[in-house]
Structure formats: C-alpha cells, structure tokens
Amino acid sequence: MGLSSASTATEAIKLCIFDLRRGQQEGQELDKILFFFPADLPFSTQLSVIGLSEGLITFTRIFSPEAACELIEAERHSHVFYEAEPDIWMVMIVEKNESEAIWRIAALQKVLKEVHSLFLMFHGSIRALLEKEPAGGLIRAHLHPFMMDYLRVTKFSACQKWSPLDNCCWDFLFGKKLLLPSFRDCLKECGTVQMLNVSREAAIEVQSLVRLLESCAGSSPCYSLILFQDLLVSTTLSPVDTINLFTYAVLRLTPRTISSGVSSWSYLRKGSTGSSVTAGYTLAHSASVPDQYYCLPDTSPSGDNNYHVVRPLKRDRWSKAKDGFLVTDIWSAEAGSSTSATPTIWLQQTEERMYLCAYQFRSLTLILVVPVASILNGEQLVSLVKQQVLENASLKMLKVEEKLSKGWGGENAYHVSGYRYLLVDVDRNVSRASPPGKVTTLTKDQVLRTVIVKGPKVGRLFPLQFSIPKVVSLACTTTANVNEVWHKKF
C-alpha cells in the first residue's frame, strides 16, 4: 500500500467507533459513541462527525443494504467507513494534503479492519461486550485503552523505521498528531503476513518441529505459529487467525520487540532501520490528555471504574523468562491476584478461547495456542505443555534455528537493487516488500510521481504481464495473482 504521509494539522486524523443501535432517543446521542480520537474534542464536534457518518450510512443503505457506505471524498477530508460488526461502524477521517497525500482507501480500511481483528482476538466482539453490559461502560473501558495502545504501538514502530534525516519524526514524539506512514517509511500491506523463504530441507525440519509441538499438547487440538525474526515460517492456524496472531507477534513478541525499549531507541538514533513491521499510523500522543480523560491510569486497570481491562497491546510488557518462554503481566489483572496468568485469545475461526504460549530461542519465536480446557485446571495444562515442549522439542528447535539462520540472508535479503516493490498474493494473504531500510532511500520526486500499478483482479488467474527480476520471482511464492506497487528507481 502506498500511504503517502504528510505532517498535517493537529486534527489531521479522527477515528471513531459507534453503534447505530444505541442512542436513538433524543438526548441520548452520546450513547452511540464507543470510542473517539482525539478524545479531547468537545462532544459537540464528536457528535457532528458521527451524525454525518450515520446519516450517510442510513442514506446509502437504501440503495445497498448489504454494503452501505465505504467512503466520502470531501474537499478537504476523506471519510473511510468500515462496518466492523453489524451496526457497529468504524470511521476514519483523514485530512487531505494539497501536495503529498495520495491515500489508498483500501489500505485505510485495512487498518480499521486490523484493529478490529486484534480486538476480536483479545476481547471478543464489541457486540458481545455491549450485551454484557448495556450501559456501555465495559466496552468503552476496553476500547479506549486498546485503541490508544494500538495507535501508540504503531507510533513506536513507525518511529523505529523513521530515518533520522526526517526530522519531523521528533514532532511526533511531542506533538499531538496522528500521522500515517508513507511508503517512504515502509511498504506494507495490512492484513497480510510476511513469509520467510525456506529451502525444502529446512521446511521439512520445521514441519517436523510443528508436529512435535502439536504432540506436546497431548490429545487436545493445539495450533502453532513459528516466526523467524519478523517473518512467518509456519502456521497451522486458519488464515484469519494467522494474520491476527502474526500481527500481534510482530508488534509484541518478536526478539526485537522483546528487547527493551531503550535499545530500540538507539536503533532510531543510529538510523538503522527496524523491521518490516506493520505501520498503521503514527500517533503523537502526549501523556497529558486522554488517559486521564478516560480515567485509565497507565499501569493498572483499577482506576475509578471497576473494570478489569487487559491491555495486550501495551508496550514492553513481555519479557523472556529464563526457560525461554515469554511472560507478561498483562493478563494477571484478569485473574485478580496471580502474578502471571497465562494470556488467552479468541480464535476467530473456531470461536474458541485459547491459551497463548510463546517460546523464544534466538531468532525463533514459537507460539503455541492451546485450548482453554473445559476441565478445571487450564493453568496446569499449560505448564505441562511448556514442560513437554522443553523436554521434547528443545533439540529440534536448536536444529531448526540453525537451519533457518543459515538460509537467512539478513534484513536486506529480499532487496532488489534498483527497485522498491510490494508484492501481494491476495489469495494467500502474503506480501513481501522492499526492506524498510531501502525504502527510505527513495527521493521525494520519485515518491510523488509514483504510479500505483494495480494488478489483476482477485480471483482471476493471469500470467504476470511484466517480467520480474529473478530474485523477486524467487521471493514471491506465487507469481500469479499479484497486486503490485512497483517503483522504479532511476
């Protein structure tokens, strides 16, 4: 996706989530609002944004009940709509920039979709939370920290990627602006995973490890996800869950993110580039405003309200234990007292609640997803699984890590000199892009004159009409069905 960014005015971006089924009575309009960013906007402004959106949705539904409004292009703003759940809408309003911004609407929608998917994974559906507590306090208590964490997440990762030459990056840190990254920062398609190329030999080794891991959970059906650095190596999850978990892992679980934030900053200063990580958008978020506003202290969820809110996206909360497993205190709030409760997630495919165990060995990250058994002692099951993994799979993991490291060409392995590219295999939700470090070397002119070459339609099979340099054709797993953004350097 080519998101062209620009430093814009304070209110460059607004983001809101609202429920059409609520607040239909006169005077109760505020009920509709589940989340609004920036939160310190006056309610009247918030309501007017939502009112406009609601009006448009209602109007367009007359013609297209199934898929109502997708986009409003106003003179100075674009309104991007996404119906996350029936009658629950997410709307993002982006200010248009005279010179630079060419937003790809689909990309913005994917950002909204990504947030929602992650929310689903950790908290279940918004509707369910609403039904749990119709007053709406619960969902707001969940949504706000979650969204803010998400925005902060992406700010952070975007900063990592930012070249020090771009002095505007410092603006983010202290200003209050939400910025979308441009493809000067990175090339990235939301809702896709980046895969590691592996040789057949290594792939067999990996699969053998996968089987071993599965057997560790005994009879219960368990899934696994294996990452090398920031790249996916293997998954047994369904595509949608894979994407969610992969996104989360890249944000929070990979070796780079596990290492403390301090070292990440040094990354930034050296100008070395971070991962090909997600870049939602960038939030400049001063500590002063919103958390107070929503009565959510940073550290514990026990503020004024009594909701126990788990904040899985919170930064720097995962650490590597001595035994190699990743631990966090994020979930401990849920259990009330215990210090390290096992993280749980919801699988979208099966709608099952699962324990999340992550193990890290050098660059290798294994994520095991074990069902929360109906049997009483889930925690014991998890520790049993962990023990099994350590006992049975350690050797194999060592082997796999070795093999993968040998075959891994480094951060810039997939760089094609002279090209900036983003390959997307729509069928498999797999993408590959020029390494972020190389992306930033594009000059401004090139960026501006970029033509986004749209690939063939999804679902059709065409041979590619242009020739791909050999390296790339090795890199991309399927050559057909590729949407392309293809930048040619002079």
Added chain:
Amino acid sequence: MSGKASSSQSSVGLSGPGGLSHVYIQYPPLQCEISGSRGLFYDDGNKLLLSPTLDQVFSWKTMPFSPLVAPTSDTISEGPILSIRYSLDAKLIAIQRSNREIQFWHRETGETFSQSCRSESESILGFFWTDCPLCDIVFVKTSGLDLFAYNSESKSLHLVETRKLNVCWYAYTHESRLVLLASGMQCKTFNGFQLSSAGIIRLPRFEMAMAKPEANSKPVLAAEDIYIITVYGRIYCLQVDRVAMLLHSYRFYRDAVVQQGSLPIYSSRIAVSVVDNVLLVHQVDAKVIILYDIFADSRAPISAPLPLLLRGLRRFNSSASRSGREDIESSEANVVSGNETITYGDEWIFLVPDLICDVASKCLWKIHLDLEASSAIAASSSEMPSVLEFLQRRKLEANKAKQLCLAIVRTIILEHRPVPMVARAMDILVTNYSHSIKTGSYLKGIKSEKTSPSTVPHVSSPSAVAEVTASRVGALEKSVQHEFAAGVDSELFNRSSTLLSSDSEDNAISEPQKTNSSDIHFFYGKVDGENLMGAETSSTDVQPTSLQHQLLGPSNNALNANAPEQQEAQLTSPAISPDQMYSFIFAPIEEEMVGDPSYLVAIIIEFLHSANSEKVKVHPNLYVLTIQLLARYERYAELGLYVINKIVEPSKEVALQLLESGRQNIQTRKLGLDMLRQLSLHHDYVLFLVQDGYYLEALRYARKYKVNTVRPSLFLEAAFASNDSQHLAAVLRFFSDFIPGFQSTSDHNTYYRILNEMNSSIAA
C-alpha cells in the same frame, strides 16, 4: 513343518514345549553314514563333508545345504588318513598320510604323487589349499609355513616360499583366508598370515590375554579355544579364557590387531557359530545360545539366552519317518530317542560357521536363525529401532527380514508410538535403502529375485552366505562377472566395516564365517597325531562370500564349482524402497487409521525428512496421500505451506489431487493450477482453466503456448454458459482466426447461430 509341533525341545528347562527359541536346527539332517567309514572330515575350502573308507572317499556338498544330497565318491589308495582336502578347482585330492607326508591324487587320471618333509626335525601340522596367486597349497609345519605351487605339467609341487616360525598349532579358515600360528610356552603368541588372491599379508605378531588361575601357573592356550569368525566382512578372532570365563574378541586389520572387548561366558564348554553375520555363542553346558550382533560397538546380547530348537521332528518317529535315507539304521540311538542327548551332546562338533556335525550319529545339522522369533524376543527387551537395524542387516532371509520390518513399522505406527521413535525407525529404513542402492545390492536383489523364482524352496532354509552371494551374482550374468559383482559387494562390506575403525584391510578380511581348527578331528581310527587333528580337518568350509570372490581375483574360476548353485537367488537385501514404504506401510495404514490424521502426517513428514537427507526419491502417491489427509481435515493452511515450500514435490498426480481437494478450498485449487502451469502441463492447465470458467485466460494461454489439443467446443460452451455475447463472439473469432477450416465445422455453425440469436434478442 511346524516348528512348534516338534517335541524336540532339549531338556533345557528354560522353555516348555513350543517355548521360545531364536535358533533352530531343521530336521532331517544330512546323513553321512557310510559303511567302513574311517572318520569324517570337513573341507572348508570346497564346503565338502568327507568320509573316507578304505579305498574310497565320499563327499557331500554342504553348500547349499540339503539333507537329500547324494555323496560322490573318489577312489583312493589305502593308508592312514590324518586329513583330507580337495583342491579348490576340485581336480586334486590331498591326503595327509602322516606327519611327514602328504599324498596327492589327480581325480581324473588317478595319478598320485607325494610331498614330504625334508628334515627330520619338523613335522606337518596340516595343510590347506589357497587361491593366493603365489601358491596353491600351504603346509603348516612345526617349523613354519611352506608355500607350494602346483605344476600341472609336471604334476608336482615346487616350493615357492618358506616362512620360518615356531608353530605349536594353527588355525585356519578358508573364508577368512587367515592362518593363525600359535607359538610360545603358553601358545598365546600369534603370527598371522592372510593368503588371499590379493597376495600374502603378514599380520603383526600379537599376544592373547589369558588370566592366570594362580600366581605361578601358566595356562596353555589350546587350539580349541580359538575361533576365527567373519562377521559383516570383518575378521575377528575369539579366544576363550577359561579362567576368567570370558570370550575375548580381536579384530584384524591389515596392520594391526585390536582387542575389541570381551563377552561373558557361562559354560566351561562353548562353541561359536555365525549365521547371517549374527554371532551365536553356544553355552554348551547350559545348552543355551546367546546371540550377538557385533556390528555396533555394543557388546550387549541381542536377547536372552535361549535353547536350541530342533524343528520338524515328530516325537515318535523312528527310522520310518526318515524314509529317504536307507543308510541310517543307527538312527534311533541318538537322533530320535533321546532328545536330550541330542542337543549339545558330547559328539557334537561345531563346524564354523553354521554347521553341527554329530559324529556319533553321522549326521550334519545346519543352524538356522529364526528371525521372526528373535526379533520378537529382541523387541521385548530392546528398542524397536534397534530391532529394525538388526533385521536390516540380515541377508540370508532378506525377504523375511523385510516383511518383518514392514510389519514392525506398521505396528508401531498403528499403535501411535511416540513420533521420535517412529522417526528413528524411518531413518533406519531409508538409510539402509539408500545404502543398498549405492552399493547396488538392492537392484540386483530385485533382479535376481525375478530371474530365479525356482529357487524359492531353497530360500526358506537359510542356506548360507554363498547363496546370498550367488543371488547377487545371479543378477548379473555368469561367472565371468563374478568378480565384478563380488567387488561391488565387498565394497558394501568394506563400507560397513569402516564403521568400526581404520580398517585398512578390506580385502584381507573377507571371510564370512569361521572355522576352527579343532573342529573336526574325529576319526574312528585314532590317529595318533599330535596336533594334527586340530588343524586339518577342521577348517569348516563355507561358501565364499562375495568378498571372497573378490579376493579370488581373476583366478577365481576355481570356485566355479559353486557358481551354478550360486545362481539361485532371492531377495538379497531387506532394504525397503520408498515405493514399498508407500504401498506396504502408508497406504494400508491410512485405510486402517481413524480420526485425526496429524499423527500420520507427522510420520510422513519424518519419512520425508529421512528421505530428503538421504536424497531418496519419494513416490508421488505419498504426496497425494498427504494432501488427501490434510484436505480431509481441512488443514488447508498447512497444505499450502507444504506445497509452497515444496515439501510436497510437484508432479502431475499432486497437482490433480490439489485440484480435486481444492473443490472445497479455492486457494488449494489455485495451488494445483499453478503447479500444472509450472510443470508445463499446458493441456491440462488450459482444460482446468476452461472448466473453472476462465475461458478467456485459457485462450490467451493456449495461444501463447500453442496448445491446440483442447477442443474448441469446450471454450465455446463455457463462453455460452457465461451468457455474454461479446465473449462468445470473441471466442468464435479466435477460433476462426487461428484454426484453419474452423468455419466449416459444426461447432462454428452451432455457435454462430446461437450468437446471432443472442444478439437479436438483445436488439429486440
């Protein structure tokens, strides 16, 4: 013959009737009763059992072993016989008449000549024929070795070389071509020579270890306590230490003799046999056998001590049941009546490698290994993979070993044994297969199996190494190629032998089985010889293994006698090819298995892992099976990874299965289509595109790759089905333009009319 039915269990209390036993002898034995016999001799160079009478010598072939073989006879002159051996080309008979003289017979002409010691002080301990290029026969004397060449012109021997040494007694086996000469006060200092077709190799002098019963006594090592055995092409010497109750083993290399550790013994009298490279240590007093597989470093027995089983003997049978052989009247004495006296009776002489001669009843037994039982027994005590390893090393009953391996693997998979364990099993099988492919024994085995179905009966009896060799050879053509074949095989052995250590001397160490000097000195007439007995008679002859062929070198025509038999063949290697793995393991198991396929997939992955590391190709059907399994349980994510990472190797079968399985999952179907395209199966690719409704793409593709085998009507139908007149027109136009004469076909006419109707209806 049901082995179980036999009542014959020896008295050994360990087992009840039908009890466990891993080694058996098969009734009936070879009867070698000749009236007037003056003793039994075993000529291990030619594998003949010899029984001289006053003026004749009868000989029975023991290779291949058959109880029904009839003796041949040669006339000889009267006189004492200390030992007797046929020359390797079977033209001469050499008879030691005294400790000073050996007499030679020319079998065709009946001419004779003699060779005797020159000096008074020395005496002949024994002699043996050799295929060494330098000489034809070697005399072992108290003063050393005399090497003679036979001159067929002058019909005489001339001395080629003399090796001066003091010799107390000696041991020689033809299969090892190794002669060990004992010297010293305790007879524990040894000089060794190997006289192979490659020449003469002198081994370094070495001493054997002997424990002292008390401080000052010096036990003397006897010839009976030394066994030369050949296992997996390596030559070992086993030495009984009666004081320490240990069986020391020494391995011979070209330039070194290395002690290899010791086995405990539990009987004052022991005997050693080698069957199919398995070492059998008979604890004679206890009447049990302990099996060792001296392949790896482990000296642990394969299984617990178990008695020898006599198979096929009905309890009450007397001579009647032995109908075939009239010449045995004395039978009741031993064989039939007292089973107890039979097994491990005092009259039993163990001929290495695998024969037992019962001197009293004049019969010869062959020792067999019961693979089924021994693997079952071993399985109970040790790990499955090591049992598989053991089975994979068996050559004699390769087919049986193979079947057992298959059964074992099937069982462990069906029992859902832990994956790592099954993985090891897979690894063993695949490694073995790739090894046998490299050495060629696998293919040869297959061929010979086909070419000689008639030999099947033989097969059932483990008939000794020779047969194995033979079968390999049989695959090739004739004796001409023996050497070549043998060479290959020996290579195989050599490789395996390198496992143990710097085995410098492959050629040298070639014998598969061992003979022991002391084995057959049983004469009626007491020969008063000093040590003679030991030496001569003894060397049990076993058929040369392939190694020997090689050793024989160009001159090995001498072995031709054996060659015809050797043609009989059978599967020579228990190696299991990936195809067989599929059809005998995975396919049947897939049918039997119910429930979650992930276990089976895990096993398949492990199998692919092994196959990949050995670079062995896997049957495409296995990939098809994998896809079916994954698709059946809707694990499309993994399926996709497998295909993309090429774990499942592309092939047409795989592509079609992907298309089939992809009916439920569009991504999988696309993988199949892509695979078709990548394999350049243009016709199929176009066909499937059309089927899926992408007829325009299909046309484009067809044009680009000049695919003209797909019927135009298919495209037209698809275009018509899409109900788009423009597309239909385009397709029609395409064919009109690019297929000459298309306009006159009925297809064209039909669809042209349809197109017109469509257009008119729109216009209307």
